[in-house]
Amino acid sequence: MAVEVLVFLFFGLALVGVPIAYAIAGASIAYVVMTGTPWPVVGQRMIAGADSFPLLAAPLFMLAGAIMNAGGIMARLLRLADAMIGHVRGGLAQVNVLSSLLMAGMSGSATADAAGQGATMIPAMKKSGYPAPMSAVVTSASSVIGPIFPPSVPFVIYGSVAQVSIGQLFIAGIVPGLIMTGFLIGTVYIMSRRGNYRTRERFEADEFFVALRHAALDLLLPVIIVGGIVGGIFTPVEAAAIAVFYALLLEVVIFRQLAPRALLPIILGAARLTAMIMFVIAVSNLFGWILVREGFGRALADALLSISSDPVVLRCLVVVLLLVLGLLIETVVLIVLVVPILLTLAPQLMMDPVHLGVTVVFSTMLGLITPPVGLCMFLVNAIAGISVTTYARAILPYFLALICCAFVIALVPPLTTWLPQLLMR
Numbered sequence: 001m002a003v004e005v006l007v008f009l010f011f012g013l014a015l016v017g018v019p020i021a022y023a024i025a026g027a028s029i030a031y032v033v034m035t036g037t038p039w040p041v042v043g044q045r046m047i048a049g050a051d052s053f054p055l056l057a058a059p060l061f062m063l064a065g066a067i068m069n070a071g072g073i074m075a076r077l078l079r080l081a082d083a084m085i086g087h088v089r090g091g092l093a094q095v096n097v098l099s100s101l102l103m104a105g106m107s108g109s110a111t112a113d114a115a116g117q118g119a120t121m122i123p124a125m126k127k128s129g130y131p132a133p134m135s136a137v138v139t140s141a142s143s144v145i146g147p148i149f150p151p152s153v154p155f156v157i158y159g160s161v162a163q164v165s166i167g168q169l170f171i172a173g174i175v176p177g178l179i180m181t182g183f184l185i186g187t188v189y190i191m192s193r194r195g196n197y198r199t200r201e202r203f204e205a206d207e208f209f210v211a212l213r214h215a216a217l218d219l220l221l222p223v224i225i226v227g228g229i230v231g232g233i234f235t236p237v238e239a240a241a242i243a244v245f246y247a248l249l250l251e252v253v254i255f256r257q258l259a260p261r262a263l264l265p266i267i268l269g270a271a272r273l274t275a276m277i278m279f280v281i282a283v284s285n286l287f288g289w290i291l292v293r294e295g296f297g298r299a300l301a302d303a304l305l306s307i308s309s310d311p312v313v314l315r316c317l318v319v320v321l322l323l324v325l326g327l328l329i330e331t332v333v334l335i336v337l338v339v340p341i342l343l344t345l346a347p348q349l350m351m352d353p354v355h356l357g358v359t360v361v362f363s364t365m366l367g368l369i370t371p372p373v374g375l376c377m378f379l380v381n382a383i384a385g386i387s388v389t390t391y392a393r394a395i396l397p398y399f400l401a402l403i404c405c406a407f408v409i410a411l412v413p414p415l416t417t418w419l420p421q422l423l424m425r
Contacts, residue, residue: 049285060240071251090192100142104149133394149177326367
């Protein structure tokens with residue numbers, strides 16, 4: 001009975017607008033009171049959730065992304081993306097998608113990508129004749145590339161919870177990130193042909209090489225991170241610290257597009273975001289411990305296995321489950337809650353922890369771009385000045401493309417396992 005009250009109270013608080021972390025904490029405290037669980041356990045479980053050395057990489061990667069977003073990286077990458085793909089049907093929309101891939105190698109965060117891209121690309125697309133809804137949904141849909149292509153803050157969280165190599169997760173996200181980009185570019189092409197949106201006449205080689213020269217130092221960052229981890233030169237946490245140093249070097253010293261006095265607000269913003277995420281992780285660990293204690297994970301596993309024991313069917317069911325839960329529960333919370341449960345199912349799913357990690361992160365990230373709790377959705381809607389209803393209609397073809405991509409990644413393990421096995425033997 002206690003676990004039913006726990007789940008009902010959590011969803012009830014979330015639905016009435018209580019911030020998700022407080023909803024989790026409130027439901028967990030209610031359970032502790034009802035069952036007479038010793039109060040020291042509450043503190044122990046919360047501290048255990050946040051006390052993880054690999055999690056140190058998350059705030060550092062967020063800080064590096066914030067520094068580069070505040071500097072001139074966005075303009076340089078947009079120029080490069082325009083030179084590369086601006087001549088394809090749906091020019092600016094295609095640039096939006098490709099620049100999200102390029103930015104993914106800097107920030108590792110969907111919300112940072114949506115905010116940075118949205119402030120620049122949505123007004124530019126609207127000015128060029130693209131409808132506001134399309135400008136918004138292309139920006140939000142492509143922002144999901146950020147948490148998949150390395151470096152990735154959600155991969156850091158998953159690796160900490162599942163005790164999996166973060167370096168392998170980073171490398172495993174490269175091919176899925178490129179596949180996502182291809183799916184979205186194809187969808188933009190189809191929608192742009194239907195809307196007859198204009199584009200540049202042809203590819204300009206001279207402009208491409210000039211743009212590439214200006215963005216070359218920016219593009220070195222993901223190469224340094226991945227190359228250093230693969231080569232065993234530094235750990236993911238050390239890579240995150242190097243990313244911060246490199247971002248400061250570029251924006252403050254080399255390009256001088258960020259004044260030293262502007263760093264304090266950036267650092268404080270990253271610190272506030274880190275505090276929010278760590279509190280969510282701490283209370284989610286307590287909530288997850290309660291679910292495990294009450295046998296919820298075993299019950300969910302039995303329910304899935306009662307439908308089918310075929311690994312292909314089970315993988316599809318897991319993707320569907322994550323997509324549905326992602327519509328209702330914040331991404332970090334969902335990762336912390338479901339990963340311990342899904343790891344017990346990994347043998348039946350015939351998925352190794354790295355493949356499972358990419359599938360979990362990809363599927364849960366889609367909740368960021370859908371109602372009712374999608375943070376990226378709210379960010380782009382505010383910039384574009386459109387309603388949730390208008391956005392929901394416009395996002396549908398892009399959301400369906402990403403769902404197809406999620407099933408492809410879940411059902412074809414070599415897409416995620418081949419590269420880590422090749423580079424990190």
